[in-house]
Amino acid sequence: xxxxxxxxxxxxxxxxxxxxxxxxxxxxxxxxxxxxxxxxxxxxxxxxxxxxxxxxxxxxxxxxxxxxxxxxxxxxxxxxxxxxxxxxxxxxxxxxxxxxxxxxxxxxxxxxxxxxxxxxxxxxxxxxxxxxxxxxxxxxxxxxxxxxxxxxxxxxxxxxxxxxxxxxxxxxxxxxxxxxxxxxxxxxxxxxxxxxxxxxxxxxxxxxxxxxxxxxxxxxxxxxxxxxxxxxxxxxxxxxxxxxxxxxxxxxxxxxxxxxxxxxxxxxxxxxxxxxxxxxxxxxxxxxxxxxxxxxxxxxxxxxxxxxxxxxxxxxxxxxxxxxxxxxxxxxxxxxxxxxxxxxxxxxxxxxxxxxxxxxxxxxxxxxxxxxxxxxxxxxxxxxxxxxxxxxxxxxxxxxx
Numbered sequence: 001x002x003x004x005x006x007x008x009x010x011x012x013x014x015x016x017x018x019x020x021x022x023x024x025x026x027x028x029x030x031x032x033x034x035x036x037x038x039x040x041x042x043x044x045x046x047x048x049x050x051x052x053x054x055x056x057x058x059x060x061x062x063x064x065x066x067x068x069x070x071x072x073x074x075x076x077x078x079x080x081x082x083x084x085x086x087x088x089x090x091x092x093x094x095x096x097x098x099x100x101x102x103x104x105x106x107x108x109x110x111x112x113x114x115x116x117x118x119x120x121x122x123x124x125x126x127x128x129x130x131x132x133x134x135x136x137x138x139x140x141x142x143x144x145x146x147x148x149x150x151x152x153x154x155x156x157x158x159x160x161x162x163x164x165x166x167x168x169x170x171x172x173x174x175x176x177x178x179x180x181x182x183x184x185x186x187x188x189x190x191x192x193x194x195x196x197x198x199x200x201x202x203x204x205x206x207x208x209x210x211x212x213x214x215x216x217x218x219x220x221x222x223x224x225x226x227x228x229x230x231x232x233x234x235x236x237x238x239x240x241x242x243x244x245x246x247x248x249x250x251x252x253x254x255x256x257x258x259x260x261x262x263x264x265x266x267x268x269x270x271x272x273x274x275x276x277x278x279x280x281x282x283x284x285x286x287x288x289x290x291x292x293x294x295x296x297x298x299x300x301x302x303x304x305x306x307x308x309x310x311x312x313x314x315x316x317x318x319x320x321x322x323x324x325x326x327x328x329x330x331x332x333x334x335x336x337x338x339x340x341x342x343x344x345x346x347x348x349x350x351x352x353x354x355x356x357x358x359x360x361x362x363x364x365x366x367x368x369x370x371x372x373x374x375x376x377x378x379x380x381x382x383x384x385x386x387x388x389x390x391x392x393x394x395x396x397x398x399x400x401x
Contacts (some may be wrong), residue, residue, distance in 0.1 A: 006104035009368030017258035022202030032072035056093025056117030090389035111272030117360035136385035147243025152328035177350025259356025300393020326351035
C-alpha cells in the first residue's frame with residue numbers, strides 16, 4: 001500500500017442556479033475545461049503523467065452525460081493518454097471521486113489522478129435524470145421514501161432543534177462565508193470563469209448574503225409543509241412512531257442553495273508527485289462510506305465519521321477542523337452533537353447554506369476548503385463529511401504535511 005497525497009485544489013466560483021446566475025452561460029464541460037487548464041498552468045503539469053480523471057456528477061444527462069470526464073480531458077487539450085470516468089454517489093459524488101482516486105493510488109495501480117466533480121444546476125435541475133429512487137411508486141413504498149427536506153424536519157423534531165436554532169446556524173453560515181471571502185480565504189483555489197471571448201462571467205461565490213439576520217429569515221415560509229401534507233409526513237410518522245407530527249422548520253434560508261460549480265483535486269503517490277515536480281500538501285489518512293436508514297436519510301455523516309476515525313486510529317477530539325456539508329442546517333448541528341464536537345470547529349468559513357451545494361462538486365470543494373484552512377491555521381488533522389441521498393454517509397480524514 002502507498003500513501004495518497006493531495007497536491008493541489010482548484011474550483012470555480014459557485015453561481016446562482018438559475019437562468020440569471022453568473023455561470024448559466026457556461027456549459028459544464030466549459031467549467032471543467034477552465035479548471036483543467038488552470039491546474040495544468042499553475043503546476044506546469046506534464047499531463048501525460050496523469051492516469052485518470054475521476055469525476056462526480058449527480059445528474060449525468062444531456063451536456064453532463066456521455067462520460068463528461070473524458071470529454072473534458074480532450075476539450076482541455078490534455079494528453080490523449082489521460083482516461084476519464086464519471087460516477088454518482090448522489091451528494092457525495094465529489095468526495096467519492098477523491099476517495100476512489102486515493103484508492104487507485106494506494107493500490108499502486110496508478111500514480112497520479114485528478115478527481116472532483118461538476119454540476120450545472122441552472123441547466124439540468126435535480127431529478128432530471130429520473131430513476132426508480134424518485135419515480136417508481138413500488139420502490140417509494142418499499143423504502144419509505146420522503147423528500148430530503150422532510151427528512152431534515154424529521155431530524156429536527158427528533159433532536160429537539162427549533163426554528164430559531166436552525167435559523168441561527170444559517171445566519172452564522174452567511175457571516176462566516178462573508179468574512180472568509182472578504183479576507184481572501186478562497187482566493188488560492190478559486191479560478192474565475194471567462195466566456196469564450198475571454199470576458200468574465202463570475203469571479204466570486206454569488207449567493208453569500210452578509211446582511212442575513214434572524215429577522216429576515218423569520219419572514220420565510222417553511223418549504224416542505226405542503227409536501228408533508230401530501231402524505232410524506234404520514235410515511236415518516238409510520239416509521240418514527242414516537243412523534244405525533246413533524247413541525248416544518250427548514251426553508252430556503254436555512255437549506256443549501258442550488259448553484260452551478262465545479263472542483264478538481266490532484267491526488268497521487270509520493271513517486272507520482274516527484275515525477276511531476278509536485279509538492280504534497282496533505283495525505284489522506286482514512287476514507288469511509290456507510291449506508292443509513294433511507295427514510296430519515298440524512299444521518300449518515302455520524303457513522304461514516306466514526307468508521308473513518310476507527311480506520312485512522314483517531315478520536316473525534318483529535319480532529320482540528322471539520323467540514324460537515326450544510327445540506328440543511330440540522331445536518332451539521334446533529335453530526336457535531338453526535339460526535340461531541342464544538343461548532344466552533346465546524347465550517348469555519350461558512351458552508352452550503354451561504355455558498356450553495358453544486359451536487360457533484362461539493363465534496364471536493366469542502367475538502368479543498370478544509371485543506372486550505374488547516375494550512376492557514378497551521379493545524380494538522382481535518383475531516384470532511386456529507387449526508388447522501390438514499391440514506392448514506394461519507395467521510396474523509398486528511399493530515400497536513
